[in-house]
Amino acid sequence: MAMSEQEILAGLGEIIEEIAGVPADQVTPDKSFVDDLDIDSLSMVEIAVAAQDKFGVEIPDDELKNLKTVKDVVLFVQRSGVSA
Amino acid sequence: MRLEHGAAGARILAFGGYQPSNVVTNDDLAKTVDTSDEWIRSRVGIVSRRIAGPEETLADMAVAAGGKALASSGLSPADIDLVVVATCTPESPIPNVSATVAHRLGISAPGAYDLNAACAGFCYALASASDAVRAGTARHVLVIGAEKLSSWLDWTDRSTCIIFADGAGAAVVGPVTEPGQRPGIGPVAWGSAGDMADKICIADRNSLIFQEGQAVFRWATTELHPVAQAACDRAGVAPQDLDVFVPHQANLRIVEAIARKLRIPQARVADDIIEAGNTSSASIPLALSRMIERNEISSGQHALLLGFGAGLSYAAQVITVP
Numbered sequence: 001m002a003m004s005e006q007e008i009l010a011g012l013g014e015i016i017e018e019i020a021g022v023p024a025d026q027v028t029p030d031k032s033f034v035d036d037l038d039i040d041s042l043s044m045v046e047i048a049v050a051a052q053d054k055f056g057v058e059i060p061d062d063e064l065k066n067l068k069t070v071k072d073v074v075l076f077v078q079r080s081g082v083s084a
Numbered sequence: 085m086r087l088e089h090g091a092a093g094a095r096i097l098a099f100g101g102y103q104p105s106n107v108v109t110n111d112d113l114a115k116t117v118d119t120s121d122e123w124i125r126s127r128v129g130i131v132s133r134r135i136a137g138p139e140e141t142l143a144d145m146a147v148a149a150g151g152k153a154l155a156s157s158g159l160s161p162a163d164i165d166l167v168v169v170a171t172c173t174p175e176s177p178i179p180n181v182s183a184t185v186a187h188r189l190g191i192s193a194p195g196a197y198d199l200n201a202a203c204a205g206f207c208y209a210l211a212s213a214s215d216a217v218r219a220g221t222a223r224h225v226l227v228i229g230a231e232k233l234s235s236w237l238d239w240t241d242r243s244t245c246i247i248f249a250d251g252a253g254a255a256v257v258g259p260v261t262e263p264g265q266r267p268g269i270g271p272v273a274w275g276s277a278g279d280m281a282d283k284i285c286i287a288d289r290n291s292l293i294f295q296e297g298q299a300v301f302r303w304a305t306t307e308l309h310p311v312a313q314a315a316c317d318r319a320g321v322a323p324q325d326l327d328v329f330v331p332h333q334a335n336l337r338i339v340e341a342i343a344r345k346l347r348i349p350q351a352r353v354a355d356d357i358i359e360a361g362n363t364s365s366a367s368i369p370l371a372l373s374r375m376i377e378r379n380e381i382s383s384g385q386h387a388l389l390l391g392f393g394a395g396l397s398y399a400a401q402v403i404t405v406p
Contacts, residue, residue: 040126040127041298048302
């Protein structure tokens with residue numbers, strides 16, 4: 001069963017807080033990883049790996065560079081979850 | 085046919101390290117490649133590294149580190165019957181470095197071979213040395229990790245030349261001699277992933293070091309903490325009970341990510357890369373020898389070692405600090 005946008009957002013917030021030290025409540029859909037949350041490409045790899053464990057959705061390196069905002073990741077997880 | 089009996093266990097008697105005197109800072113590199121001190125510190129964690137001069141050879145560095153470990157062990161060259169040099173940067177395939185190093189240290193006619201498991205090399209060599217002592221094929225082994233990576237770097241490639249550096253580290257391995265004394269080198273957990281051979285490589289004899297950084301970062305932060313955990317399980321030491329975690333100093337971000345997954349507090353994690361750079365097979369013994377010199381770790385403490393790199397190959401074991 002696919003997760004709701006809210007569930008994915010909450011899970012992503014926990015991951016980002018643990019890996020990048022950004023408080024989970026600041027992880028809102030419009031935020032840009034690089035510009036707003038100060039998260040670089042290496043942290044994005046770690047976040048992708050943690051997201052895979054949590055949501056069961058693989059985010060390959062090639063796809064990562066297209067995911068610029070929190071909302072991009074939420075939609076990617078949601079779409080991949082539906083098709084899986 | 086008869087078999088010989090070896091020691092009940094092996095232990096490390098002493099460490100020694102050597103770094104070239106030439107310090108290269110991030111600002112120095114920023115003069116020749118498009119990078120900055122801030123970028124290197126935040127992505128890799130390195131502040132400065134040591135680079136050997138053109139006349140300083142791999143054998144020179146290995147001899148310096150090996151000689152220090154030998155002196156600190158209290159043994160004489162005549163006590164050593166096997167010399168293993170872990171390296172992936174020999175100046176040529178033959179002769180090996182180990183026989184030359186042994187000769188220059190005054191060690192007469194030991195078994196001598198080079199071992200290439202790249203950045204995992206020291207842990208592989210340490211496991212082989214421990215096994216030789218336990219099997220009775222050697223009594224005291226000089227294990228050296230030495231690299232002159234600067235010879236194999238493209239100094240215009242900012243993805244590699246900011247990371248790698250030169251240096252050597254060594255350990256003297258011998259038998260457990262006191263009755264009831266516990267072994268000082270735990271069982272190794274090792275393996276390889278040849279399907280990812282092209283992720284870190286020197287493609288041919290005319291090429292220089294290439295690394296696919298993001299793929300290696302993902303692999304290192306995903307696949308290695310279970311290897312480290314396996315080494316702890318086999319030794320019967322829980323990660324939380326370790327006194328220090330000394331992973332290969334590949335990249336501070338990788339080191340911190342693996343430590344976080346093992347739930348080892350950063351205060352107990354080696355961060356020698358800050359001033360040493362990534363010295364491949366030398367990084368673990370170099371870090372340990374520097375921590376011992378600074379009295380940051382003490383005799384009898386448990387350290388978890390984790391080597392990983394090109395191959396891809398990896399190995400981990402728990403040791404007792406000499």
